[in-house]
Amino acid sequence: MNEDRRVRKTKLALKQALLTLLKKKTLGAVTITELVQRADLNRSTFYHHYNNAAELFEEIRSGVLDDLARCYREPYLHVRRLFLDELSASSIQIFEHVYENGGFYTVILDSSTAYDFQLEIQSMIQKITLEELLIDAPPSLNKELYASYHAHAITGMIMDWVRRGFPETPEYMNNQLLAIIRHHPEHPEVSYTASLHRQ
Template sequence: MNSKIDRRIKYTQMVLKESLIKLMKEKPITSITIKEVCELADINRSTFYSHYKDLYDLLHQIEDGIIEDMNETLSAYNYTKNEEAIQMTEKLLEYLVKNRESCQTLFSEHGNPTFQKKVMSLAHRHSLKSLMADRKNLPYNAEYLSLYIVNGSIHLVQHWLKNGLKESPKEIAEILISLANKGLSSLQH
């Protein structure tokens, strides 16, 4: 009996999340009502309120799940090895592809800038670990370099998501790691 209830709860939360994301593709959360989300999800408002305080609570749960998944992925790799850095980045990009609809929306102009900052902060922390492991070869302050790399990487990924994922996650991972390691000179052959 308990597993049946758990499945129903998971299903309800899933359709509410999907409905919010679908609506956010068209307009910002400030223009979306709980009524719209519930109608799209085919769920009544009292059911919505049994799971979430408001739309922002729902949005934050979506965002927190993505941040948690990304952190787990980033924590599983050794930053000092270039092959593992590419694999880690590729796994992150594969995650974005797998969760394409949510990620495209959350990284778009209708997405929450706070979420985008959280992603950048997470990437910055992990980037700093990598740079600190290789500190002896750095001519700059590692924190500044990390901020530069992370901001450029986020914008590159946003562009990739927005423009239909034409390149594979592996190709984008190789570009990102190459740029992070050697800058623009790495792209000149």
């Protein structure tokens, strides 16, 4: 095993150990001793890579956000124009990403920083949408409002799915997101009268 692979394996063990500990205690309560014991490493190995548990957690957080951005871009990385009617659910990767990082998302949503992290996701998706997906939007469309609407919708789907414990598969969520994006009825049927009778 070369050094790079050894380092990756060590860091992965530390990250998994930290996320496991965070299921039961706050970040500030995690000690380096219990962290390295759970990772089956020694303290000197930990301090070779990180100064404290907060620094390790920040590496996890930033890595997750970077990977989410990559997955969000995946459907249009290799095309000049994105056609929604030709977009396949299998090309959408954000829910696979969330599921694969489910331990982190579950921990972060149970923490005091849940709201801040949610805002980070919204801001990231909004920025990418505004800068990369609305180039030829009609002048009548307020790009900032559209990007905000889009970012809040996707973030809401992600957070709701995480909070409910991932009851649906990533494939199901991909298909539902695609169906939502494509759903633009010109004359939607409404049930206002029916709702009045139920009151």
